[in-house]
Amino acid sequence: MTKPVLEVKDLYKSFGALQAVKNVSLDLRPKEIHALIGPNGAGKSTLAGQISGWITPDSGSICLDGEDVTSETVAGRSRKGLGRSFQVSSLAMEVSARRNVMLSVQASQGSSFRFWKQTRSDEELCETAGNWLGKVGLGGREDIAVSKLSHGERRQVEVACALALKPKALLLDEPMAGLGPTGSVQLTEFLEEIRPEIPILLIEHDMDAVFRLADRITVLVGGAAILSGSVDEIRTSSLVRKAYLGEEA
């Protein structure tokens, strides 16, 4: 079996009396898309927060490419190859899409402690950022302020930012939200395209996209991973039906 790129082991997190994440283990292997689904409040965002470093787990470990990153900062994990997009947009709104991506490009190229050369006239930096935006389907929209882009377009910018880090694994939190049917199809195709190079842990509500893209699906309910399996196993599982539709279904 191939070594997992991302490995989460026995993760726990409580907020007061609320156990948001209970004993969750999952992994992400090369070339795969592993979807994480679950009803609202299942702990998906808490889990994503723990994997990317915003939330310190109470116990458990997170390994990226064989290296334990549990005590790394958010920035450290990004540098080590974890790209991520957010459910709520996390872009610098006042500046252009290109500027946002340029920051990722500059980080992937090394130190940001360069004080003199102007980024504006750094053609390589500008062009590389533009290329990433072109790849996610935002060609021609590079120099518009993010605040003037639609919600869907902002998602695309976030994905471009994540890709520009040349990550080993991607963690995408609801990238389809707000995209609309065409946008959603486009992004689905794009994720198919990058899957061979960058495995993706996908948190998504759009079931069509999940069933089309995912190799494996993990179902999170009440903070615990109740089931993990192939698309068909999940589709036919009575346990999942119950979790989503209630006892009667």
Add this chain to the structure above:
Amino acid sequence: MQRTDTAPKPVSMPKLSRETIVNIVVMAILLAVPLWASSIGEDYYVNLASLITIFAIAGVGLNFAIGQGGMVSFGHAAFFGIGGYTTGIAAFHNFEETLFMSMPFAVSGTNQMLIIWIVAMAVCGIAALAIGAISLRTEGVYFIMITLAFAQMIYYFAISWPAYGGEDGLSIYLRNELPVVDAESALTFFLVCFILLLGVIFATARLSGSRFGAALGTAHMNGTRLATSGIDPFPIKLTGFVISAMITGLAGALFAELNGFTGPSMLSWQRSGEIMVFVILGGVGRLCGPAIGAAVFVLLETYIGEWTEHWQLLLGLALLGVVLFARGGVMGMIAGSARHD
């Protein structure tokens, strides 16, 4: 700067933005008035222009922290005062022909401005490193309060340090010297300050446009984005804070030279407020905003202050107007809101 395209352009004269034109006009007036005043022998106005220029430098320092880095420091008087005390202490030991310290190595005073400036900026940098390392763990109102608290600590330290004048401060009997030029001349001293102002404005403009500036700006706009891009916000902000403090410290050193005096008033929290007023009045994040803000402040103080001691009431009204109706300060009113590319 409205350039949004990045492809190499055919060579042509760049079109000046409205803000650039305003910047040039403001700087031209600031240079022309003392030149004219000096030519008719009115050194009073030359010194007034020097004061505006020095306050503008202090403002440029704070403006870099607030405008670029989003760090609203209410303690920049600490750095202004440290700069002033560096000048005062160096001149004091030079005058008395005593040593500042003898262990572990001997340090005497000096009357060389260039050395004093470098020392003042270095001391401010070290102080800012310590203050920033603690303050930058907080945000928002807490950051404002903790920077204020540090400045007050330094203020009370200065008051209770009798060796350097305590509450009375230190007089600098002879203005320190510069190589080649005669710094005693009001006009020469103004020109030195003016060149330094242009220098720090240029330096902060370059810094803002650099990779470091991009990171610092993002730390301000959206810290989540910066960290997600793999850049730790803390060292970036701390570096920005230190640079900002060093610039304000340079202004403090010049201020002490101009007045021939340094004292605890340079360190008071009112001074921190004044520096912040320069920035807000002129326009946060605008290159020449602090120069405009300092000019408005000094002119109000001088001319309205002559007429009534309640001139600060007018300053208050002006500030109120700016905050309520022109978020971009005076620069925002003249040149429109700031542009990003």
